Amino acid sequence: MPLQQQRPTGKGANQEAVRRHNLGTLLGHVHRDGDVSRAALTTRMDLNRSTIAALVAELERLGVVAQATPRGDRQGAGRPSLHVRPGEREVCVIAVELRVESIELARIGLGGAVLGRRSAPMAPGSNPDDAADEVVRTAADLLADVADDALLVGIGVGMPGIVSTEDGRIHYAPNLSWSDVAFSDLLEQRIGGAIPVVIGNDANLGVLAEHARGVARGMTDVVYLSGDVGVGGGLITRGRRLLGTVGYAGEVGHMRITVDGRRCRCGNRGCWEAEIGALAVADALGTPSHEIAHLVDLLDEVDTPSPPLREVGLMLGVGITNLINIFDPQAVILGGLLSALYPAVRDDVDAEVRRGTLDSEDRRTEVLLPGLGRDSVIVGAGELAFGAMMSDPLAVSSAAEGALAQVRAAPLPR
Amino acid sequence: MPLQQQRPTGKGANQEAVRRHNLGTLLGHVHRDGDVSRAALTTRMDLNRSTIAALVAELERLGVVAQATPRGDRQGAGRPSLHVRPGEREVCVIAVELRVESIELARIGLGGAVLGRRSAPMAPGSNPDDAADEVVRTAADLLADVADDALLVGIGVGMPGIVSTEDGRIHYAPNLSWSDVAFSDLLEQRIGGAIPVVIGNDANLGVLAEHARGVARGMTDVVYLSGDVGVGGGLITRGRRLLGTVGYAGEVGHMRITVDGRRCRCGNRGCWEAEIGALAVADALGTPSHEIAHLVDLLDEVDTPSPPLREVGLMLGVGITNLINIFDPQAVILGGLLSALYPAVRDDVDAEVRRGTLDSEDRRTEVLLPGLGRDSVIVGAGELAFGAMMSDPLAVSSAAEGALAQVRAAPLPR
DNA sequence: GTAATTTTGTCACTGAAGCAACAAAATCGA
DNA sequence: TCGATTTTGTTGCTTCAGTGACAAAATTAC
Numbered sequence: 001m002p003l004q005q006q007r008p009t010g011k012g013a014n015q016e017a018v019r020r021h022n023l024g025t026l027l028g029h030v031h032r033d034g035d036v037s038r039a040a041l042t043t044r045m046d047l048n049r050s051t052i053a054a055l056v057a058e059l060e061r062l063g064v065v066a067q068a069t070p071r072g073d074r075q076g077a078g079r080p081s082l083h084v085r086p087g088e089r090e091v092c093v094i095a096v097e098l099r100v101e102s103i104e105l106a107r108i109g110l111g112g113a114v115l116g117r118r119s120a121p122m123a124p125g126s127n128p129d130d131a132a133d134e135v136v137r138t139a140a141d142l143l144a145d146v147a148d149d150a151l152l153v154g155i156g157v158g159m160p161g162i163v164s165t166e167d168g169r170i171h172y173a174p175n176l177s178w179s180d181v182a183f184s185d186l187l188e189q190r191i192g193g194a195i196p197v198v199i200g201n202d203a204n205l206g207v208l209a210e211h212a213r214g215v216a217r218g219m220t221d222v223v224y225l226s227g228d229v230g231v232g233g234g235l236i237t238r239g240r241r242l243l244g245t246v247g248y249a250g251e252v253g254h255m256r257i258t259v260d261g262r263r264c265r266c267g268n269r270g271c272w273e274a275e276i277g278a279l280a281v282a283d284a285l286g287t288p289s290h291e292i293a294h295l296v297d298l299l300d301e302v303d304t305p306s307p308p309l310r311e312v313g314l315m316l317g318v319g320i321t322n323l324i325n326i327f328d329p330q331a332v333i334l335g336g337l338l339s340a341l342y343p344a345v346r347d348d349v350d351a352e353v354r355r356g357t358l359d360s361e362d363r364r365t366e367v368l369l370p371g372l373g374r375d376s377v378i379v380g381a382g383e384l385a386f387g388a389m390m391s392d393p394l395a396v397s398s399a400a401e402g403a404l405a406q407v408r409a410a411p412l413p414r
Numbered sequence: 415m416p417l418q419q420q421r422p423t424g425k426g427a428n429q430e431a432v433r434r435h436n437l438g439t440l441l442g443h444v445h446r447d448g449d450v451s452r453a454a455l456t457t458r459m460d461l462n463r464s465t466i467a468a469l470v471a472e473l474e475r476l477g478v479v480a481q482a483t484p485r486g487d488r489q490g491a492g493r494p495s496l497h498v499r500p501g502e503r504e505v506c507v508i509a510v511e512l513r514v515e516s517i518e519l520a521r522i523g524l525g526g527a528v529l530g531r532r533s534a535p536m537a538p539g540s541n542p543d544d545a546a547d548e549v550v551r552t553a554a555d556l557l558a559d560v561a562d563d564a565l566l567v568g569i570g571v572g573m574p575g576i577v578s579t580e581d582g583r584i585h586y587a588p589n590l591s592w593s594d595v596a597f598s599d600l601l602e603q604r605i606g607g608a609i610p611v612v613i614g615n616d617a618n619l620g621v622l623a624e625h626a627r628g629v630a631r632g633m634t635d636v637v638y639l640s641g642d643v644g645v646g647g648g649l650i651t652r653g654r655r656l657l658g659t660v661g662y663a664g665e666v667g668h669m670r671i672t673v674d675g676r677r678c679r680c681g682n683r684g685c686w687e688a689e690i691g692a693l694a695v696a697d698a699l700g701t702p703s704h705e706i707a708h709l710v711d712l713l714d715e716v717d718t719p720s721p722p723l724r725e726v727g728l729m730l731g732v733g734i735t736n737l738i739n740i741f742d743p744q745a746v747i748l749g750g751l752l753s754a755l756y757p758a759v760r761d762d763v764d765a766e767v768r769r770g771t772l773d774s775e776d777r778r779t780e781v782l783l784p785g786l787g788r789d790s791v792i793v794g795a796g797e798l799a800f801g802a803m804m805s806d807p808l809a810v811s812s813a814a815e816g817a818l819a820q821v822r823a824a825p826l827p828r
Numbered sequence: 829g830t831a832a833t834t835t836t837g838t839c840a841c842t843g844a845a846g847c848a849a850c851a852a853a854a855t856c857g858a
Numbered sequence: 859t860c861g862a863t864t865t866t867g868t869t870g871c872t873t874c875a876g877t878g879a880c881a882a883a884a885t886t887a888c
Binding site: 015016018019022048050054077078079080 | 842843844845846847852853854855856
């Protein structure tokens, strides 16, 4: 069933939607694989050769893809199929990650290639306006030596905090001490509304990244956990992100797993992040709180875990078990600090998961480490920014005309 | 955006898919509202009048809908719009609910009308084969006096247990002491494969029912909880059921909320259902376990809850809070025993939910009681059975030709 | 009763995908 | 080396779903 009925809207469809869908899907394949043969596209999309040819031709006309006879390595008999790759005209996005100490930017091209990076300092206690200025300034720098005909189709921002999907507002970002900031508006104002700015939280982008280019490629149901002092969750179900009504879905950090447990920043007791977050790990290792930054290294050195650390592992296992029972995913991916914690307490986690989840032949959820490491948020921000392009290439590419120049020339204070 | 790209498949679309989508969506509107004007369809589906006319004409040709000038009550000026209603040819499904003590059946028509009911005893310790025989026998009875040209388009089965979506296997049904039963196969064999049999668990069908015809109409993200001795969850996100990889999603009963809590049937401690299930409620009320069937009445009589009962309420609140934080739904619906428990301990539950969830203007999850009461599972089973019809009316209705006769004449032992 | 409003049916038109036939390119086998 | 085979790309034609414009029909308001 190629088209999916989106029940709540109950809207009808027309040929134009088909064309949009097909162009977007085809471009998605190119973006995903970097290089696909037309024959492969024909098979995968289950369309006629002629149709694929027409679709590719249209995208080629826009300059976003190019066709070429394949290089060297042959496979099987028959005339070799033309390959479709990102085109002459460079299609790219700016991916931004707001961290507590720095702002990371990357320019990411169609196909997922990282074409450039910049890092800017995030002054302690920076306010959102300063940060937005810095982002735009650095983005302009990053775009300075890009070909003039390049197509900048979006800006994606990732950050630790609670983000409202619809309006791009940051509801609350404890690590940055921001609350109720319309950050995507701040950026859009500075670049003259040239291009849409989309924003997501770190765990949400983590799962997007791992699903698109990490260990969860090809899966349909994935839970991603990003652990630090707090714990966030990113969810993919049926191959799409689960965002909830406002976009606040995935706040698993305050899932209560022991009502009488450790006290959490939120005031409650026994929140999951109080039990497995950086503070709990530091306590278990006997690390003073100012050395929390080195927890990863300390965890790497753990050979046989101490009883307190094993207790943390147990709690990790309990929470993972809850999520498996709730979501029935193919994998749970442990990001951030958790990817250092897990190897240290693997036995306890695995035992708890086995004990608490039903384990049939057709269902065996894997617990995995991320495939993208530190880059997951910025890669996810790139994927997020590319999203619109993959659902309506024509509209987005025509809207993006001139955006590059506009961002380069963004007026900034000082 | 009328068509939704189903990312994982990456398939293309064609005009045929558009037609399918539009016919299905239109029929879905008729099914949902029972009676829609063509003008309303034009607005809602955002299609041309001519297109709507053509679509209605095609469905009318099949006999599944009929057009008529509206009765009496007029609204506004202008030529009155033709109304579309379920057609002369009766389109229906058989909805089945397997309970511990009985098997309930209903015949449900397009539009959601319950056209007939039967109840059959479920002998204690019945095996699946006996139950399947009984279902088919009762279904034949239920279909005895139906017009010969009626179209039986599906059979939906709901039951308490863990069900695999793809193959319709019941993995485990503790209350019935069944495990690993291919129940939909058992039914399909008996009716000669005339018609697809779809199966779902009670909480999953509960949320489907409340979403289609209960308090959650029009919502996009809903959590439904069905409480008894165990607690099950049914989830809707983006207007569609969340099933997970195998269909085991929503098993919230064994979500651990206090690691050192009451012992659960599963062997663990502090599972949610151990804290808020029937046994916990009975303990809190001081009710002996053999009177567990009267818990609803006892809870109705509660005026001011006792401290132990308030503790149960607290645990209910904690679990609901967890789910709100994870899913960010518009509503959490409390079904089964929980709909009796909630009014008794409402203050404690609400306080806990307020305390544990962030509460912004655009996000205020409601805790609701079901709108369908005892019927939710059977209504949900009906909706489930109608599902295929709403995504491809042509294919389903032609496949259903002759199914009625085949079910009536199903060969049965004795 | 007349005008305004709204909906309907009809029909020619547009646009997208499918199909079939033919030509081209590469591989495999003798 | 050459022909048979396989696979692909191209082209013109067909099919079909949705659209827009027009005139007609039914109702309400003045």
